[in-house]
Amino acid sequence: xxxxxxxxxxxxILSSIPPxxxxxxxxxxxxxQQLEAVIQAGVKIIGHNYVQEAQASIEQIxxxxxxxxxxxxxxxxxxxxxxxxxxxxxxxxxxxxxALNHACRAIDKHMPVFIEINxxxxxxxSGVSASQAIELIREVAKLxxxxxxxxxxxxxxxxxxxxxxxxxxxxRQLFEHIRSLDIHGVEMLHVSMGMxxxxxxxxxxxxxxxxxxxxxFGPR
Ligand SMILES: *Cc1c(COP(=O)(O)O)cnc(C)c1O
Numbered sequence: 001x002x003x004x005x006x007x008x009x010x011x012x013i014l015s016s017i018p019p020x021x022x023x024x025x026x027x028x029x030x031x032x033q034q035l036e037a038v039i040q041a042g043v044k045i046i047g048h049n050y051v052q053e054a055q056a057s058i059e060q061i062x063x064x065x066x067x068x069x070x071x072x073x074x075x076x077x078x079x080x081x082x083x084x085x086x087x088x089x090x091x092x093x094x095x096x097x098x099a100l101n102h103a104c105r106a107i108d109k110h111m112p113v114f115i116e117i118n119x120x121x122x123x124x125x126s127g128v129s130a131s132q133a134i135e136l137i138r139e140v141a142k143l144x145x146x147x148x149x150x151x152x153x154x155x156x157x158x159x160x161x162x163x164x165x166x167x168x169x170x171x172r173q174l175f176e177h178i179r180s181l182d183i184h185g186v187e188m189l190h191v192s193m194g195m196x197x198x199x200x201x202x203x204x205x206x207x208x209x210x211x212x213x214x215x216x217f218g219p220r
Pocket of ligand 1: 026028070194213
């Protein structure tokens with residue numbers, strides 16, 4: 001889509017979501033001009049899936065906005081991810097958490113992270129299962145350069161968006177439960193869930209962050 005159209009669509013979506021919900025623009029494959037359009041419309045966070053792409057976008061656009069990692073972090077990219085991103089939404093195992101903690105310590109940076117939950121084990125490939133999430137969170141909470149600030153989930157992949165609901169509900173319930181445990185060093189501030197075809201359902205089910213790409217920018 002063109003700049004003006006992206007700008008208008010973004011304005012419309014920003015005004016339609018409740019004030020407690022933050023819009024993360026999913027920026028994969030989009031040009032700097034397209035990213036500029038959503039920023040001009042008021043987007044404050046762009047999510048990237050790949051370190052390489054994030055680096056290129058940040059070089060062009062700078063740090064007027066925040067940059068989230070919303071993709072799987074490969075072990076050979078952790079040092080770069082530590083430098084580039086303002087928040088990593090996709091921590092789902094202790095090995096990656098340890099490596100990221102180490103990389104953050106080396107550059108004296110405290111990194112906010114979300115724990116990625118596998119809320120639909122039939123269809124999702126990534127994320128820690130709900131039953132193992134608390135154990136992982138207790139371990140990650142001990143790492144001195146990471147700050148757990150919420151949960152993220154992809155949810156399920158279905159033709160009919162109404163089938164997304166159970167996975168989102170499960171993730172929000174887990175968020176409430178973890179918050180009630182009051183684990184030292186864990187702040188449950190955000191639930192990041194919902195994409196172009198599911199963000200409205202996600203908001204109904206308690207999302208505080210939605211990650212939207214194709215609805216803002218057009219099909220990839
Ligand atoms: C691409 C992507 C989105 C946005 O998906 P759309 O369907 O384009 O809105 C959200 N989250 C993640 C992790 C993504 O990779």
